[in-house]
Amino acid sequence: MTRTPLIAGNWKMNLNMGEAIDLVQAIKADIDVSKKDVDVLVAPPFTYISEVARTVDKSGILIAGQNMHWDHSGAYTGEISAYMLQDTGCTHVILGHSERRNLFGETDEIIDRKVKAALERGLVPIVCVGETLEQREKGKTFDVIKDQLNMSLDNLKKNKSMPPSTVLAYEPVWAIGTGKTASPEQAQEVHAFIRTWLNKNFGPNIASSVRILYGGSVKPTNAAELMSQQDIDGALIGGASLKADSFIKIIHYND
Numbered sequence: 001m002t003r004t005p006l007i008a009g010n011w012k013m014n015l016n017m018g019e020a021i022d023l024v025q026a027i028k029a030d031i032d033v034s035k036k037d038v039d040v041l042v043a044p045p046f047t048y049i050s051e052v053a054r055t056v057d058k059s060g061i062l063i064a065g066q067n068m069h070w071d072h073s074g075a076y077t078g079e080i081s082a083y084m085l086q087d088t089g090c091t092h093v094i095l096g097h098s099e100r101r102n103l104f105g106e107t108d109e110i111i112d113r114k115v116k117a118a119l120e121r122g123l124v125p126i127v128c129v130g131e132t133l134e135q136r137e138k139g140k141t142f143d144v145i146k147d148q149l150n151m152s153l154d155n156l157k158k159n160k161s162m163p164p165s166t167v168l169a170y171e172p173v174w175a176i177g178t179g180k181t182a183s184p185e186q187a188q189e190v191h192a193f194i195r196t197w198l199n200k201n202f203g204p205n206i207a208s209s210v211r212i213l214y215g216g217s218v219k220p221t222n223a224a225e226l227m228s229q230q231d232i233d234g235a236l237i238g239g240a241s242l243k244a245d246s247f248i249k250i251i252h253y254n255d
């Protein structure tokens with residue numbers, strides 16, 4: 001089974017509308033002229049999604065929300081639903097990013113509800129897991145990852161069913177925005193662990209189809225080495241996705 005690599009840019013709370021459109025136009029121009037052996041995705045702030053969707057047009061660039069609520073509508077001031085994301089042009093949604101977990105108190109249980117809601121609406125979830133530096137130094141990395149997977153994908157586990165398009169992302173918290181990247185071997189070890197977990201819970205077909213992205217200080221200089229690892233199927237990129245030059249270089253990691 002060959003998995004098409006996915007290069008995903010998480011813009012977080014950055015850029016203004018003009019910069020967002022310039023960035024996506026530059027990515028689109030590059031993709032139009034280059035061969036498409038990778039999938040490319042951007043996750044803009046909510047207010048830019050419609051305009052970004054208009055700009056990407058039929059280029060094949062995928063769009064994700066950075067978060068969503070688990071309910072489909074209701075009295076949730078400040079929240080956004082899976083349907084609203086889809087209605088503005090998203091096919092994917094990032095769920096359980098460590099910034100959501102650590103800064104906004106999202107628990108695995110909340111993430112589990114969101115994963116279920118996203119799938120009910122036909123959005124592909126990109127579910128993030130990752131350990132802190134303290135957890136790594138105490139030798140708890142695999143326990144933490146296993147618990148996060150078990151709890152944030154509990155609904156799917158109970159039904160023994162995961163769509164093959166589901167995306168997981170291993171993002172060690174100590175590597176996000178810090179300039180410290182996990183070594184390719186450190187990342188591969190955790191990706192292989194996640195793949196084994198998928199196999200155990202969902203069987204070999206799902207384990208071989210689900211893409212597992214690495215995230216945490218991915219840059220043009222380290223992308224190729226990370227991507228050369230057997231179980232690393234793409235990258236979830238924060239800082240380096242905000243500039244067309246560096247993001248496009250990562251898309252071309254293989255050239």
Ligand code: PGA
Nearest residue numbers: 176177216217237238239
């Ligand atoms: P970074 O962020 O590339 O800036 O480290 C990655 C992420 O948070 O997804």
